[in-house]
Amino acid sequence: MTKTLYLMRHGETLFNVQHKIQGWCDSPLTELGKQQAKKAGQWFQEHHITFDHAYCSTSERCSDTLELVTDMPYTRVKGLKEHCYGELEGESERINKHLTPKDCETFYLQYGGESSNTVRDRMLETLTNIMKKEDHQSVLAVSHSGACFNFLRGIQDPMEELKKGFGNCCIFVYEFDDQQFHLKEVIRNKV
Numbered sequence: 001m002t003k004t005l006y007l008m009r010h011g012e013t014l015f016n017v018q019h020k021i022q023g024w025c026d027s028p029l030t031e032l033g034k035q036q037a038k039k040a041g042q043w044f045q046e047h048h049i050t051f052d053h054a055y056c057s058t059s060e061r062c063s064d065t066l067e068l069v070t071d072m073p074y075t076r077v078k079g080l081k082e083h084c085y086g087e088l089e090g091e092s093e094r095i096n097k098h099l100t101p102k103d104c105e106t107f108y109l110q111y112g113g114e115s116s117n118t119v120r121d122r123m124l125e126t127l128t129n130i131m132k133k134e135d136h137q138s139v140l141a142v143s144h145s146g147a148c149f150n151f152l153r154g155i156q157d158p159m160e161e162l163k164k165g166f167g168n169c170c171i172f173v174y175e176f177d178d179q180q181f182h183l184k185e186v187i188r189n190k191v
Contacts, residue, residue, distance in 0.1 A: 003131055005174040005181070006049070006140045009148055010057075010065040011036040012168040019093040023085040023113070023146070026059045033061075036169040036189050037068035043171070043187065044069065049138070055130060056142040057081045065169070066142045074140075079126030082144035083119045086112030101153070101162075116150050123151035131176040148172060155181050164188070 011033030015022040029037070044050075054074035056062040058081060066074055083104075088095055088111050099107055104116045123143070130139060143151075145166045152158040152172065164186070171187040 001137075001177075003136060003176040004138050004184075005127060005131055005172075005176055006044075006051070006138075007127070007148055007151065007172040007174060008040060008065070008069070008140065008142050009145050009166060009168055009170050010059070010061040010142055011068070013061050015090070016168065021085050021088050021091050021093055021096065023082045023089050023144075024059075025089040026061055029061055029064050033065070033168060034068055037065040039189060040169045040171060041069040044140075051138050051140045053130075053133075053136050054140040054142075055080060057144060057147070059144070062142040062144070066140070069142070070140065077126060077130075079122050080141060080143045080147060083108070083116065083146035083150070084112075084114040086114075088113065101149075101158075116146075116153070119147055120150040120154040123147050124154045127151065127181070128179065131181075132179070152183065156183060161186055 011029045013027045013029055013033055015027040017030055054066060054070060054072055055077050056066045056074055058076045058078050063076060085108050106115055109115055130136060148166060149158055167188055169189040173184045174181045175184050
């Protein structure tokens with residue numbers, strides 16, 4: 001039986017607006033970020049999509065987003081956290097503006113951060129374990145841009161989707177069947 005995972009990026013945050021690197025550090029949702037989350041919740045309602053379980057990263061920007069999307073109980077999971085950028089947390093995005101996805105595989109290690117392969121493997125393991133649970137047919141998981149990118153990178157070439165952008169509150173719709181994920185579509189927020 002095919003299951004569905006709705007993997008969603010959190011709403012816009014203060015650090016997003018300030019163009020700061022935001023990995024394991026956190027900043028609050030902006031008013032626009034709150035509107036984006038509410039709009040995503042409306043999209044789910046309009047399409048009659050319900051969840052039997054919901055999860056999010058342990059970062060408040062993700063739990064705050066999830067609480068605006070749905071009022072159902074949820075579980076916070078460290079495995080859904082963003083890429084750790086080490087000493088570069090909170091610094092200007094100018095530092096990493098010109099890095100390619102290949103560069104990111106090891107660039108942050110020198111600053112005490114994670115490799116993107118570690119993030120990929122962590123996300124794959126976490127979401128596979130979640131979706132393998134018997135009563136998990138339709139699951140919402142709220143995570144982060146880098147984490148969502150690296151998860152997709154573990155499944156297929158992510159570059160075509162990256163070119164279209166991973167905006168705040170975009171929703172990656174994955175089918176999960178026979179222990180494998182397949183990207184079905186990406187819903188990009190228009191707020």
